[in-house]
Amino acid sequence: MSADAPSQPDGPKPHINIFALPQQTTILSIMIVLVIFGVLLSISAGTSPVELWPVLVIIAILSVRGLVAKPEHDFHQYQLVPAGETFAPLQQRIHELCEEIQLTPVPQLLIAQKATSIATSGSLRRWYIFAGEAYATWMLENLQHPQRKMQVHAILLHELHHFQHGDNIRIGYVYALLRASYRVMLWALLFLMGWITLLIIVADTFLTLSPADLVADVEATIAAHGILGIDLPSDLLIAEADLQEMQQQIARTDYRLVLLYAITNTLGVFLVGLVLIALIWRKLLRIREYYADARVAHIQKTIQPLMFAHLSQQRSQDNDQSAIVSLQWLTHAQRRVWEQVPKPVCRLFVSQPAFKDRFARLRGPATIYDSGPRLALFIGIYGALLWFLLANTSLYHISDWPLHFLILTTYILISLGLIVQHVQGRHVRHEHLTITAITLLPHTILLGSVLCVLWVGLLFAPAMLADFLDAAIAVTARYAGIEQQGLSAAAAQSFVIEASIINLLQIPVMFGIIALAIWGQSQVTRRVLTWYSFPQAEHRLMRVITASIALMALVLALGVLPLVASIILPSQGDNMYSPLFWASVGGACVLGLAGGLWFRQQDQRYAQQCPCCKTPVPDTYAAGNTCPTCHCVLHPWLLVQYDTEGTR
Amino acid sequence: MSPRIIRPMRWLCWVIVVLNTILAFVLANRSVTSADLWWIIVLALWLLVSSMGVGGLLPILYWRYTTDWRAWLILLAVLVGSGMVVYQIIDVPSSEPAQIIALLYPASFCMVGTAIIVLSMRRDVGLLIGAVFSVVTIWLLVMIWLRYGNVFELFLQAMQPGAHNPWLGWLLSLYLQACCAVPFALIGFVGWTIRIIRREIHRQMPLTPH
Numbered sequence: 001m002s003a004d005a006p007s008q009p010d011g012p013k014p015h016i017n018i019f020a021l022p023q024q025t026t027i028l029s030i031m032i033v034l035v036i037f038g039v040l041l042s043i044s045a046g047t048s049p050v051e052l053w054p055v056l057v058i059i060a061i062l063s064v065r066g067l068v069a070k071p072e073h074d075f076h077q078y079q080l081v082p083a084g085e086t087f088a089p090l091q092q093r094i095h096e097l098c099e100e101i102q103l104t105p106v107p108q109l110l111i112a113q114k115a116t117s118i119a120t121s122g123s124l125r126r127w128y129i130f131a132g133e134a135y136a137t138w139m140l141e142n143l144q145h146p147q148r149k150m151q152v153h154a155i156l157l158h159e160l161h162h163f164q165h166g167d168n169i170r171i172g173y174v175y176a177l178l179r180a181s182y183r184v185m186l187w188a189l190l191f192l193m194g195w196i197t198l199l200i201i202v203a204d205t206f207l208t209l210s211p212a213d214l215v216a217d218v219e220a221t222i223a224a225h226g227i228l229g230i231d232l233p234s235d236l237l238i239a240e241a242d243l244q245e246m247q248q249q250i251a252r253t254d255y256r257l258v259l260l261y262a263i264t265n266t267l268g269v270f271l272v273g274l275v276l277i278a279l280i281w282r283k284l285l286r287i288r289e290y291y292a293d294a295r296v297a298h299i300q301k302t303i304q305p306l307m308f309a310h311l312s313q314q315r316s317q318d319n320d321q322s323a324i325v326s327l328q329w330l331t332h333a334q335r336r337v338w339e340q341v342p343k344p345v346c347r348l349f350v351s352q353p354a355f356k357d358r359f360a361r362l363r364g365p366a367t368i369y370d371s372g373p374r375l376a377l378f379i380g381i382y383g384a385l386l387w388f389l390l391a392n393t394s395l396y397h398i399s400d401w402p403l404h405f406l407i408l409t410t411y412i413l414i415s416l417g418l419i420v421q422h423v424q425g426r427h428v429r430h431e432h433l434t435i436t437a438i439t440l441l442p443h444t445i446l447l448g449s450v451l452c453v454l455w456v457g458l459l460f461a462p463a464m465l466a467d468f469l470d471a472a473i474a475v476t477a478r479y480a481g482i483e484q485q486g487l488s489a490a491a492a493q494s495f496v497i498e499a500s501i502i503n504l505l506q507i508p509v510m511f512g513i514i515a516l517a518i519w520g521q522s523q524v525t526r527r528v529l530t531w532y533s534f535p536q537a538e539h540r541l542m543r544v545i546t547a548s549i550a551l552m553a554l555v556l557a558l559g560v561l562p563l564v565a566s567i568i569l570p571s572q573g574d575n576m577y578s579p580l581f582w583a584s585v586g587g588a589c590v591l592g593l594a595g596g597l598w599f600r601q602q603d604q605r606y607a608q609q610c611p612c613c614k615t616p617v618p619d620t621y622a623a624g625n626t627c628p629t630c631h632c633v634l635h636p637w638l639l640v641q642y643d644t645e646g647t648r
Numbered sequence: 649m650s651p652r653i654i655r656p657m658r659w660l661c662w663v664i665v666v667l668n669t670i671l672a673f674v675l676a677n678r679s680v681t682s683a684d685l686w687w688i689i690v691l692a693l694w695l696l697v698s699s700m701g702v703g704g705l706l707p708i709l710y711w712r713y714t715t716d717w718r719a720w721l722i723l724l725a726v727l728v729g730s731g732m733v734v735y736q737i738i739d740v741p742s743s744e745p746a747q748i749i750a751l752l753y754p755a756s757f758c759m760v761g762t763a764i765i766v767l768s769m770r771r772d773v774g775l776l777i778g779a780v781f782s783v784v785t786i787w788l789l790v791m792i793w794l795r796y797g798n799v800f801e802l803f804l805q806a807m808q809p810g811a812h813n814p815w816l817g818w819l820l821s822l823y824l825q826a827c828c829a830v831p832f833a834l835i836g837f838v839g840w841t842i843r844i845i846r847r848e849i850h851r852q853m854p855l856t857p858h
Contacts, residue, residue, distance in 0.1 A: 065841060065844070068844055068845065068848050069844045071847075071853070071854050072844060072847075072854045075853075075854040075855070076854075082853065105851070108853070123848055124848060125848055125849070125851050126847070126848060126851050126852075126853070128853075
């Protein structure tokens with residue numbers, strides 16, 4: 001029996017229709033884009049000793065360009081050539097399948113000289129399916145075979161659905177963004193380190209330069225020869241007063257802090273880019289495969305042909321470790337290095353899921369979504385990463401926006417992740433507390449480590465700690481390079497004590513807010529799922545749920561979080577006298593009230609009512625519930641039927 | 649390119665890298681008199697041009713612009729070499745002409761190191777960065793020329809015994825970098841991007857490999 005839903009008396013077993021739920025690939029893509037651009041915006045905004053906004057512009061341009069240039073990249077990497085007349089029947093079959101699933105434009109078939117399996121490549125307007133020659137020949141030979149042709153269809157449908165889901169655009173853009181971000185940030189890191197180091201060296205020399213002599217020499221040269229045959233007016237030459245001012249400015253600048261600023265702001269994004277591309281992006285690739293598999297199962301009403309096709313592919317790759325991560329394009333020497341990597345580590349970087357994982361996801365599609373501690377840990381690491389980056393780039397404390405951003409993203413991601421649990425009819429009464437606690441674990445460990453380091457410094461080397469805090473504050477508060485008064489040891493002590501109290505207080509506060517918000521949202525989602533007679537529920541009901549998550553996030557952002565911060569933090573107390581503050585809180589109340597009234601009205605109209613016979617139905621939702629009067633399936637669009645037994 | 653040519657060229661490049669590092673180290677350490685000023689100018693130019701040449705050649709000779717651990721090894725060598733020279737500058741403040749060379753060397757190596765890393769990863773990214781950097785550099789040089797006069801003359805003045813303007817050497821290295829980078833960077837990157845956009849609009853297939 002399926003893990004997702006109760007079986008029906010006739011026909012294949014029903015499963016959760018994952019295409020009716022918010023897609024995991026979209027959520028992950030948005031997460032990655034938010035991290036990169038959020039951090040880049042954070043380091044670019046406001047005054048800064050080093051102008052970092054060009055990096056943001058370069059990354060934005062390069063990421064779009066990377067998306068558009070994806071075919072060029074793949075053509076070079078996999079040595080792609082157009083499939084000749086020999087493979088015309090295969091191209092013709094692709095045409096026919098595209099018509100069946102209403103996909104335009106039709107992707108073109110290519111032969112890869114440096115790949116063994118089948119894959120897609122595409123940008124906004126150019127779509128290609130490419131396969132190794134042996135693989136394409138196998139498909140061609142089996143196209144007319146009475147049994148195996150379904151396997152070929154399954155494979156082609158799988159690839160076509162990558163285009164139908166927009167994987168080539170969405171995931172292609174994320175890939176281009178990640179590549180552009182970590183490479184450009186590495187460049188920025190090296191570039192700034194090199195040039196600021198040189199500035200440190202030449203700054204003293206610049207101070208001892210005699211501008212008057214230099215200008216006199218140059219004026220004499222100009223008077224004698226002119227520059228490029230043109231006599232320049234003397235006012236083009238820099239004035240002595242301006243030079244002196246320039247020298248004073250140089251004398252005031254602390255280039256070591258500027259260097260530290262440049263390193264902290266570029267290194268973080270570079271490292272995060274690497275982590276994201278190594279782990280989350282690979283996860284994204286694996287999940288998109290599950291979605292494409294699921295769509296084929298929906299169309300063919302069975303998973304048998306697809307699974308047989310994957311099985312034969314898996315067997316051919318079992319002896320080739322590099323193949324499981326689609327690294328066929330590696331050179332021989334690179335492959336030898338890769339083959340030394342232990343298999344468990346290797347699996348972390350796998351972009352193509354193993355056969356057994358594909359099979360498990362098709363038998364229980366809901367498992368595509370992370371659940372319980374796994375979901376919590378994943379979001380927790382994401383949150384800690386975000387906090388580390390944002391706290392690193394600007395001196396934010398609790399109650400400021402980046403931390404609010406962390407609470408809001410955590411709430412949104414957990415709420416979206418729990419939708420599938422509600423759709424399955426599972427109760428998450430206590431689970432949301434566990435999830436919230438685990439989510440905050442990485443954040444707490446990170447915070448605890450920072451506080452430990454501060455206290456060790458305070459107890460054993462207070463003078464060094466004062467210097468360290470001076471530099472840290474100057475860098476994070478963007479004072480780097482500006483003349484400032486140093487922090488005394490006593491001030492450092494009070495800073496550490498205050499930071500400890502505030503930061504330790506924020507953990508229970510964050511826990512309370514997130515847990516309460518998730519609990520409230522869970523109630524709303526469960527209730528919305530009982531709106532059986534809601535008009536066009538198959539198109540609109542999930543939108544209602546996602547809109548309710550967005551509304552709750554807005555209420556938290558505008559009302560709850562600023563209010564809580566002002567109450568618990570003395571430094572934020574002044575905000576309560578600001579009209580803008582109360583306008584924001586008032587706006588949040590109005591939004592919450594309006595949303596609540598609309599919800600109540602719709603609930604009274606559509607909840608617990610059979611859409612067929614309009615009689616009352618059970619008050620709790622469960623996947624596959626039927627009306628006790630007319631036996632009509634409630635929310636049939638949340639289920640899909642296909643056979644999974646034949647492949648056992 | 650034939651492997652019979654590639655292998656000796658790789659060796660030659662590595663020998664140049666090692667020689668250049670030793671040369672910069674020696675030059676930065678010695679006091680210079682007016683008698684051997686021209687030798688120093690020649691050696692400085694050799695350091696610049698050969699470093700850039702090697703920086704451009706090595707990625708092509710080894711891995712044709714694909715990511716490789718050897719890029720990191722070269723960067724490490726570059727950083728160690730530059731670090732030694734920088735240390736000498738700080739340590740021996742009296743030998744001014746030598747300072748100029750010592751400044752030229754890390755400056756060029758800094759750029760070459762950057763170019764190696766970026767080019768070894770992605771040619772188009774390297775080209776874009778080169779283009780942006782070059783435009784800014786040219787603009788700076790034009791401004792300096794307009795305000796101070798002929799950059800070459802200033803460089804020669806700075807090389808005179810007793811002069812104390814090593815930052816001008818730094819500017820010269822910028823100038824040489826710009827000269828080398830501009831045509832390559834601008835033509836390569838802009839041309840390539842326009843070609844890709846045209847292909848995208850007309851749904852044209854990329855050029856197939858030979």
